[in-house]
Amino acid sequence: MESLKKNEDFRKCYSTGKSYVNRDLVLYVCGNGMGKNRIGISVSKKVGNSVVRHRITRLIRESYRLHEQMFNSGLDMVVVARTRAKDADYHRVEGALLHLAGKAGIYGKKNTHMDD
Secondary structure, eight states, X not given: OEEOOOHHHHHHHHHHSEEEEOSSEEEEEEEOSSSSOEEEEEEOTTTXXXXXXXXXXXXXXXXXXXXXXXXXBSEEEEXXXXXXXXXXXXXXXXXXXXXXXXXXXXXXXXXXXXXX
16 A cells, blocks of 8 residues: 655645545545555544544554455545544444445446546
C-alpha cells in the first residue's frame, strides 16, 4: 500500500476528483496514471484529540489494506473522516469505506483503470 503524502497530491485529488459521502467518511477519487493505488487519510482536529485521530486513521488504513486487491488500480484516493466517525468501531469504518468505494464504482472489479 502506498500513501499520498504531499499536500499538492491531496489538493489535486480534492479539485479534480469526484467525491462520495456517507455519515462517517468522505472519499475523493481521481486517476493517477501509475497503475497502482495511493491512499491519503485526513482526520481533522474537530474529530478529536490525537489518540482518537490516530485510531481512526489506523482503522481506515487497515480496512483498505485488507480489501486492497479488490480495488481498481491506478487511483489516488483521499479518505476524510467526519466528526461522527469518532465513535465508530472497525466494522463500521470498514463498512463505510466499502460502501463509498461501491458508490464510486472502484471496488469489486479487479485491475481496471479509471479514466482521468
